[in-house]
Amino acid sequence: MKVSDFLNRVSVLEKTGTALTGDTNIQDIRGDLLDTDESLLSVLDENGVKQGEVDTINIRYLVSKYSELPAIELLDHFREGLVIIDENGRICYINDAYKQILGVLARKVVGKFIFDIEGSALLYEVLKSGKPMIQEKHLVKSINKYVSLRMCPLYKGSKIIGAFSIFTDITEIDNLNNEVKRYSGIVDEYHREKEVESEALRAQIIGNSPNFLRILDQAVIVAKTDAAVLVSGANGSGKEVITKLIHMSSARRSKPFITVNCSAIPESLIESELFGYEEGAFTGSRKGGQMGKFELANKGTIFLDEIGDMPLQMQAKLLRVLERGEIEKIGRQKNVEVDVRVIAATNQPLPELIKQKKFREDLYYRLNVVNLTVPSLKDRGNDVILLANHFADYFCEKYSKKLSISDEAYRALARYSWPGNVRELQNSIEHAVILCSGPIIMREHLPGRIMEGEISEPDVSLSAPITQCEDVDYARSIAKAEKQLMLEALKRSSGSRTKAMELLGLSRRTFYRKLKENGLVP
Numbered sequence: 001m002k003v004s005d006f007l008n009r010v011s012v013l014e015k016t017g018t019a020l021t022g023d024t025n026i027q028d029i030r031g032d033l034l035d036t037d038e039s040l041l042s043v044l045d046e047n048g049v050k051q052g053e054v055d056t057i058n059i060r061y062l063v064s065k066y067s068e069l070p071a072i073e074l075l076d077h078f079r080e081g082l083v084i085i086d087e088n089g090r091i092c093y094i095n096d097a098y099k100q101i102l103g104v105l106a107r108k109v110v111g112k113f114i115f116d117i118e119g120s121a122l123l124y125e126v127l128k129s130g131k132p133m134i135q136e137k138h139l140v141k142s143i144n145k146y147v148s149l150r151m152c153p154l155y156k157g158s159k160i161i162g163a164f165s166i167f168t169d170i171t172e173i174d175n176l177n178n179e180v181k182r183y184s185g186i187v188d189e190y191h192r193e194k195e196v197e198s199e200a201l202r203a204q205i206i207g208n209s210p211n212f213l214r215i216l217d218q219a220v221i222v223a224k225t226d227a228a229v230l231v232s233g234a235n236g237s238g239k240e241v242i243t244k245l246i247h248m249s250s251a252r253r254s255k256p257f258i259t260v261n262c263s264a265i266p267e268s269l270i271e272s273e274l275f276g277y278e279e280g281a282f283t284g285s286r287k288g289g290q291m292g293k294f295e296l297a298n299k300g301t302i303f304l305d306e307i308g309d310m311p312l313q314m315q316a317k318l319l320r321v322l323e324r325g326e327i328e329k330i331g332r333q334k335n336v337e338v339d340v341r342v343i344a345a346t347n348q349p350l351p352e353l354i355k356q357k358k359f360r361e362d363l364y365y366r367l368n369v370v371n372l373t374v375p376s377l378k379d380r381g382n383d384v385i386l387l388a389n390h391f392a393d394y395f396c397e398k399y400s401k402k403l404s405i406s407d408e409a410y411r412a413l414a415r416y417s418w419p420g421n422v423r424e425l426q427n428s429i430e431h432a433v434i435l436c437s438g439p440i441i442m443r444e445h446l447p448g449r450i451m452e453g454e455i456s457e458p459d460v461s462l463s464a465p466i467t468q469c470e471d472v473d474y475a476r477s478i479a480k481a482e483k484q485l486m487l488e489a490l491k492r493s494s495g496s497r498t499k500a501m502e503l504l505g506l507s508r509r510t511f512y513r514k515l516k517e518n519g520l521v522p
């Protein structure tokens with residue numbers, strides 16, 4: 001049996017008064033007598049069953065050490081407070097930590113009864129009940145401090161001769177805990193807000209055409225990684241919208257999203273804009289220096305818009321940053337580590353620029369780990385109508401108007417080729433909402449080029465039935481066109497509802513609701 005196990009057992013045996021073999025009882029072992037010639041003693045339980053054996057040489061050593069050690073002085077070096085009371089509840093000992101934690105003088109406490117010092121003294125209850133007690137958090141009212149307590153009765157044989165309490169001041173820990181809880185509450189709230197923002201952003205992205213929905217799906221998938229993304233697409237097609245969706249759907253959503261328009265910054269300033277500078281780095285530099293966009297975006301996402309316009313020399317520096325994960329701040333000896341997800345966007349064909357030696361091929365491959373190409377508006381079928389309605393609602397609210405769009409205006413919108421994509425559509429609808437004085441937006445309220453009908457490429461989607469609609473009543477004509485569209489889609493997909501649904505770019509729920517509304521299912 002190990003000495004430590006034995007010593008544990010000693011306290012059990014001490015309480016039960018069980019003797020060891022050889023008529024040597026526990027008192028003898030704790031005292032200075034160990035009168036036995038045997039080197040091994042058996043340890044018995046209260047039923048006299050042998051539990052193990054003890055090496056008497058070890059016990060002799062321990063007993064002699066116990067009598068040598070200055071126990072009471074040692075107790076004064078504990079960080080925990082200690083108080084011992086006698087069998088009547090009278091305080092017979094307090095250590096230094098007790099005095100410090102509770103801020104009392106020994107002469108005001110020692111010799112007094114515990115219940116006179118602390119009304120709700122739990123230690124007195126322990127003395128009465130003879131049962132140990134643990135209190136993780138107890139308020140000492142007299143000093144308004146929280147302590148963590150461990151209280152035990154003291155036995156001599158089977159008789160209670162007092163009790164002791166060991167306690168730690170946890171006021172500070174408790175305060176810190178509360179602070180941590182408060183801050184984690186704030187952080188949770190912030191994350192919830194960001195989640196709501198990300199859902200709201202998704203709801204604001206309008207489009208049901210399969211080619212646009214595919215990009216949205218890919219954006220959400222790539223958001224779960226830290227891979228560099230190159231978003232390409234024509235002017236105003238929604239590259240920034242897609243980039244924000246990636247950021248907001250990623251684990252970085254609560255961290256900064258920093259946009260840099262590479263074509264808008266003069267070549268001489270781009271380095272300090274991106275990487276910042278130290279105080280005194282050059283004549284005219286700001287006091288205290290300046291943080292660059294990469295540092296500002298740390299832990300978040302940096303969006304390098306119009307990357308095709310970045311000067312060649314800067315491209316080399318950017319490549320180094322992407323490869324090393326650190327920036328060279330102007331005027332600073334040591335590089336600064338940054339953890340930034342990079343998303344670049346372009347409306348120029350980068351492979352073409354590479355051929356012309358205007359864009360570095362190595363940088364292109366670094367940025368183009370995942371490529372998302374946002375389709376032009378003219379290739380998104382009925383998204384034009386959905387977006388037109390969305391922007392009409394938005395601007396009607398902004399200008400406090402109640403307007404609907406006429407059938408002929410819809411047709412003009414559907415016919416136009418939209419070289420400026422969603423941005424052009426957005427501006428055209430704002431233009432129409434401002435100019436429209438009646439309740440309905442007519443063709444003539446649209447900008448001239450759209451009104452005159454610059455014909456787009458023939459639409460391969462399902463918009464044809466809309467243009468066949470002769471009814472001028474808005475609600476009726478839309479309902480009629482909708483039913484025609486659904487029938488056409490079912491026809492083209494040979495009756496397969498899943499295929500028809502994909503063709504129309506509708507969600508399953510919307511598709512089945514519309515089938516029902518149009519009487520196409522029982």
Ligand SMILES: Nc1ncnc2c1ncn2[C@@H]1O[C@H](COP(=O)(O)OP(=O)(O)OP(=O)(O)O)[C@@H](O)[C@H]1O
Pocket residue numbers: 204205206207233234235236237238239240241242305347422423426
């Ligand atoms: N699918 C969409 N739903 C709603 N609004 C959109 C959508 N796509 C783009 N927009 C709006 O159209 C405008 C242009 O979009 P965005 O700035 O993302 O285009 P871009 O391709 O980044 O433009 P640029 O080529 O000029 O950088 C913005 O106001 C944006 O909010």
